[in-house]
Amino acid sequence: MNYKKIIHKIYHSINELENYGKIADYIPQLSCIDPEKFGIYFRTAIGEEYGTGDYQTKFSAQSISKVLSLTLAYKLEGDEIWNRVGVEPSGNAYNSLVQLEDENGIPRNPFINSGALVICDILVSRLKNPKDEFLQFVRSLCSAENVGYDLSVATSEKSVGYRNIALCNYLKSFGNIKNKPNDVLDFYFTMCSLEMSCENLSKAFMFLVSDAHKGNDNQPIINPIKADRINALMQTCGFYDESGEFAFRVGLPGKSGVGGGIIAVYPEKYSIAVWSPRLNAKGNSYRGMKALELFTTYTKTTIF
Numbered sequence: 001m002n003y004k005k006i007i008h009k010i011y012h013s014i015n016e017l018e019n020y021g022k023i024a025d026y027i028p029q030l031s032c033i034d035p036e037k038f039g040i041y042f043r044t045a046i047g048e049e050y051g052t053g054d055y056q057t058k059f060s061a062q063s064i065s066k067v068l069s070l071t072l073a074y075k076l077e078g079d080e081i082w083n084r085v086g087v088e089p090s091g092n093a094y095n096s097l098v099q100l101e102d103e104n105g106i107p108r109n110p111f112i113n114s115g116a117l118v119i120c121d122i123l124v125s126r127l128k129n130p131k132d133e134f135l136q137f138v139r140s141l142c143s144a145e146n147v148g149y150d151l152s153v154a155t156s157e158k159s160v161g162y163r164n165i166a167l168c169n170y171l172k173s174f175g176n177i178k179n180k181p182n183d184v185l186d187f188y189f190t191m192c193s194l195e196m197s198c199e200n201l202s203k204a205f206m207f208l209v210s211d212a213h214k215g216n217d218n219q220p221i222i223n224p225i226k227a228d229r230i231n232a233l234m235q236t237c238g239f240y241d242e243s244g245e246f247a248f249r250v251g252l253p254g255k256s257g258v259g260g261g262i263i264a265v266y267p268e269k270y271s272i273a274v275w276s277p278r279l280n281a282k283g284n285s286y287r288g289m290k291a292l293e294l295f296t297t298y299t300k301t302t303i304f
């Protein structure tokens, strides 16, 4: 299959469409981004790679980083983490508070903000220096020493992060945050400010494509059974209350972030990252969803 040609065609046809949606300006620093940016990067398990558009420009990974923090926590803590966070789609917005009271402070899944805060709490408990150690982990996944945090984004989000602050304190009241809420929030906002390009993301997520993809120690990044479970969670919860729509239109495990990025993987075959900052009403990249829908349609590679 000529993936290169297909990606090229998709890039051009989407560039010609009207670009709908709105940048995530609730984080003031993100409102400076050029809304017309658009990049795609594709990488196969057998080493083919192809990028087009702004695929080398780093952008704010935001919630995409929640998959990587979950991976590190799962690796360190094992199945114990499922006592503190569930594995069900929430059917609610990523920053929603509503289910927590009825469900005794156990977030539905690790990709909504409440669940990601619990995962951050686990990493704050487990790691001596969570920000540095998490960054080292991400850098080793994508073999890129120049990947880092954008602390201006973290500070900007923190200055208006009333909902996340509320969520973290609420979780604490149920005993599901063990550390000081401020320390957990500081790590959460920093982790979300991770800056990566489509090229970095497609590489970093190869461990969810193939267990032949080894870390620096020549061991799998995470045990293959755990990798399958992370893919299952991306499939069912990766797009919040639009996870069904993503499965319906695209048909791959994936994860979005309000920086406008989306990563999707086809186990054993490929990873693909897209970036376009304008978001639809559910907080997912408008053009990113469209590009991936066309990609799996033209290549006939949905996992279903």
Ligand SMILES: NC(=O)CC[C@H](N)C(=O)O
Binding pocket: 061, 062, 063, 064, 094, 095, 113, 157, 164, 192, 256, 257, 258, 259, 283
């Ligand atoms: N969906 C997202 O990417 C949200 C992440 C963002 N940092 C927030 O907490 O609101």
